[in-house]
Amino acid sequence: MILVVAEQHDGMVNRSSWEVVAVAQQIARSKSDPIKVAVVGVDVEAAATELTKADVAEVLVVENDQLAVYTPDGFVEALTALVQAESPQLVLFSHTYQTRDFAPKLATRLGRALVTDCISSKMTPDGLVLVRPMFQGKFVADVSLRGAAPHFASFQIGAVRADAAALGKSAAPTRRIEVAIDGMAIRQKPEAPFKEAKQAVDLTQAERILAVGRGIKGQEHLSMVQELARALDAEIAASRPICDAGWLPMDRQVGSSGQTVAPRLYLALGISGAIQHLVGMKGSRTIVAVNRDVDAPIFEVADYGIVGDLFEIVPALIAALGE
Amino acid sequence: MKIAVCIKQVLTRNWPLRVDESAAWVRDRDASFEMNEPDAYALEEALRLKEQHGGEVVVCSAGPARVTQVLREALARGADRSLHVESDELAVADARGVADALATALRPEAADLVLTGLQSDDQGFGQTGVILAELLGIPSSTIIMDVEVHKSGVHVKRELEGGWFQWVSMSIPALLTIQSGIHQLRYATLKGIMAAKKKEIRKVRPGVVPDAGYAIVQLYVPEKSKAVQFIKGSSGDAAKALVRALREDARVL
Ligand SMILES: Cc1cc2nc3c(=O)[nH]c(=O)nc-3n(C[C@H](O)[C@H](O)[C@H](O)COP(=O)(O)OP(=O)(O)OC[C@H]3O[C@@H](n4cnc5c(N)ncnc54)[C@H](O)[C@@H]3O)c2cc1C
Numbered sequence: 001m002i003l004v005v006a007e008q009h010d011g012m013v014n015r016s017s018w019e020v021v022a023v024a025q026q027i028a029r030s031k032s033d034p035i036k037v038a039v040v041g042v043d044v045e046a047a048a049t050e051l052t053k054a055d056v057a058e059v060l061v062v063e064n065d066q067l068a069v070y071t072p073d074g075f076v077e078a079l080t081a082l083v084q085a086e087s088p089q090l091v092l093f094s095h096t097y098q099t100r101d102f103a104p105k106l107a108t109r110l111g112r113a114l115v116t117d118c119i120s121s122k123m124t125p126d127g128l129v130l131v132r133p134m135f136q137g138k139f140v141a142d143v144s145l146r147g148a149a150p151h152f153a154s155f156q157i158g159a160v161r162a163d164a165a166a167l168g169k170s171a172a173p174t175r176r177i178e179v180a181i182d183g184m185a186i187r188q189k190p191e192a193p194f195k196e197a198k199q200a201v202d203l204t205q206a207e208r209i210l211a212v213g214r215g216i217k218g219q220e221h222l223s224m225v226q227e228l229a230r231a232l233d234a235e236i237a238a239s240r241p242i243c244d245a246g247w248l249p250m251d252r253q254v255g256s257s258g259q260t261v262a263p264r265l266y267l268a269l270g271i272s273g274a275i276q277h278l279v280g281m282k283g284s285r286t287i288v289a290v291n292r293d294v295d296a297p298i299f300e301v302a303d304y305g306i307v308g309d310l311f312e313i314v315p316a317l318i319a320a321l322g323e
Numbered sequence: 324m325k326i327a328v329c330i331k332q333v334l335t336r337n338w339p340l341r342v343d344e345s346a347a348w349v350r351d352r353d354a355s356f357e358m359n360e361p362d363a364y365a366l367e368e369a370l371r372l373k374e375q376h377g378g379e380v381v382v383c384s385a386g387p388a389r390v391t392q393v394l395r396e397a398l399a400r401g402a403d404r405s406l407h408v409e410s411d412e413l414a415v416a417d418a419r420g421v422a423d424a425l426a427t428a429l430r431p432e433a434a435d436l437v438l439t440g441l442q443s444d445d446q447g448f449g450q451t452g453v454i455l456a457e458l459l460g461i462p463s464s465t466i467i468m469d470v471e472v473h474k475s476g477v478h479v480k481r482e483l484e485g486g487w488f489q490w491v492s493m494s495i496p497a498l499l500t501i502q503s504g505i506h507q508l509r510y511a512t513l514k515g516i517m518a519a520k521k522k523e524i525r526k527v528r529p530g531v532v533p534d535a536g537y538a539i540v541q542l543y544v545p546e547k548s549k550a551v552q553f554i555k556g557s558s559g560d561a562a563k564a565l566v567r568a569l570r571e572d573a574r575v576l
């Protein structure tokens with residue numbers, strides 16, 4: 001049996017949990033395994049009902065008052081009990097911030113390993129092989145599972161399409177599972193999530209964005225980028241390290257921990273294209289990448305690419321735009 | 324307050340990566356190495372907490388002899404002493420194996436706070452810190468952007484997805500995985516570098532490395548899927564051709 005641990009917020013299923021249902025269906029097909037989907041929390045009926053539409057054997061609702069707000073300790077307690085009761089062969093998650101927060105602890109508590117951030121899977125004569133990026137996406141690795149089941153794996157957000165998940169002919173049955181949780185075992189006291197005070201720049205409205213990454217080398221070179229932005233009539237954005245270094249304000253950051261943008265033109269200068277950056281901009285209509293490394297992952301999402309030194313290309317672009 | 328920081332040594336960012344003979348790792352024999360970036364931020368947080376609250380900063384790294392380079396660097400930036408879990412195997416071990424080694428070194432230290440980076444630039448497991456917390460039997464919180472220490476524990480700001488944050492309280496001892504950008508980094512001064520020469524790098528035996536839960540069978544450059552149109556030629560010609568394409572074909576200018 002394959003167990004998918006779905007993530008929900010305020011009764012809404014994360015889109016990426018549907019992606020993991022699709023992954024589970026792919027793996028199950030080659031092994032003809034049943035799939036169960038677990039939702040953990042209090043008042044998660046709406047999420048559970050949504051998930052019963054999937055072509056799966058069962059939806060498990062894991063309940064306890066201690067799970068009303070997410071804590072890693074609460075989730076580990078609940079899911080340890082669930083995994084022990086249901087004995088899955090494989091437990092799958094979406095590689096979200098929440099999964100990063102609790103799943104390694106869960107696997108360790110059960111004496112198992114977790115393979116994180118997988119992008120695909122394949123069946124081989126030696127069993128299931130998971131594919132995951134390494135070296136910030138410049139390489140991928142085929143990873144084989146060792147030791148006894150259950151095995152644990154998380155899949156990168158966007159690794160497969162959510163709409164690839166097959167829907168069932170009729171709603172899957174739901175089963176409620178009341179788990180016992182010792183309140184003392186929960187050591188984190190979380191407060192309500194919040195957003196920082198309103199951001200000064202709203203990149204989501206920009207028609208054109210010129211984004212700069214670590215290839216720019218120093219803050220002093222930003223004036224050249226600003227000049228190009230004026231010539232393009234574009235807003236300036238950046239990858240995380242540029243904002244971390246304080247070269248540009250945080251509200252210009254694009255990516256999983258910054259803004260998600262979809263302008264008509266996104267021009268990336270000296271950005272490698274780590275997944276956390278790509279999720280924030282890959283919906284852009286036309287993507288241009290300038291990078292001196294032909295293997296940089298940014299070229300995977302680009303429509304036009306120039307392989308070269310941005311310190312030569314930027315002045316040349318400014319000149320060409322002036323013509 | 325005693326603060327332990329786990330620091331991984333990784334290949335320098337611009338090192339040209341090539342798969343080695345084993346086909347399961349990259350050639351790194353004559354490579355240059357540096358401190359994993361988020362770990363530099365974890366160290367910075369630890370040094371600032373020490374400045375505010377007093378105490379000691381102990382840094383720990385697991386890996387071959389070469390990892391003493393990043394320990395020296397941390398000592399030069401202001402850490403008080405260091406632990407080196409020495410083992411060649413740990414250079415490519417799975418997250419559980421590394422966490423076990425780190426736990427062996429850190430258990431006797433009984434630090435009030437253990438800080439790790441949120442993710443390594445090479446393996447990118449994003450889980451060694453959380454496993455370590457479980458092995459040490461202490462609570463954890465991840466992707467931290469701010470740390471306040473109170474009498475009874477810590478109050479930390481977790482980064483959530485899409486620009487959301489959340490404050491979480493925990494008693495200490497506790498483990499935090501630190502996100503890049505939490506503060507501006509300090510660099511080693513000449514005085515710091517001189518002082519580091521006298522600071523301790525204590526060797527720790529790794530203990531029994533547990534059986535790996537998974538293993539890399541092959542490492543390779545990902546297949547290119549989407550057809551990007553590369554614009555060739557001199558910088559001037561490429562720039563002109565790109566501007567033309569953006570004006571006339573894509574019509575975005
Ligand atoms: C939980 C988490 C959340 C994150 N959130 C975000 C986020 O929201 N946004 C984000 O951007 N990142 C985020 N990151 C970081 C992300 O993983 C990458 O580290 C980051 O995006 C890399 O930035 P970069 O491409 O600018 O730098 P690098 O990866 O260092 O790339 C620099 C690029 O510049 C090229 N280059 C160098 N010199 C030149 C030159 N002269 N001419 C042309 N090209 C040159 C190089 O070939 C290289 O490809 C997050 C990471 C984690 C773990």
Ligand SMILES: Nc1ncnc2c1ncn2[C@@H]1O[C@H](COP(=O)(O)O)[C@@H](O)[C@H]1O
Nearest residue numbers: 329330385439440442443448449450451
């Ligand atoms: N070999 C190591 N030595 C010391 N710390 C490590 C080692 N490997 C991982 N870490 C720590 O664990 C964090 C997460 O690494 P990872 O789980 O590999 O993504 C890193 O940022 C380090 O703080």
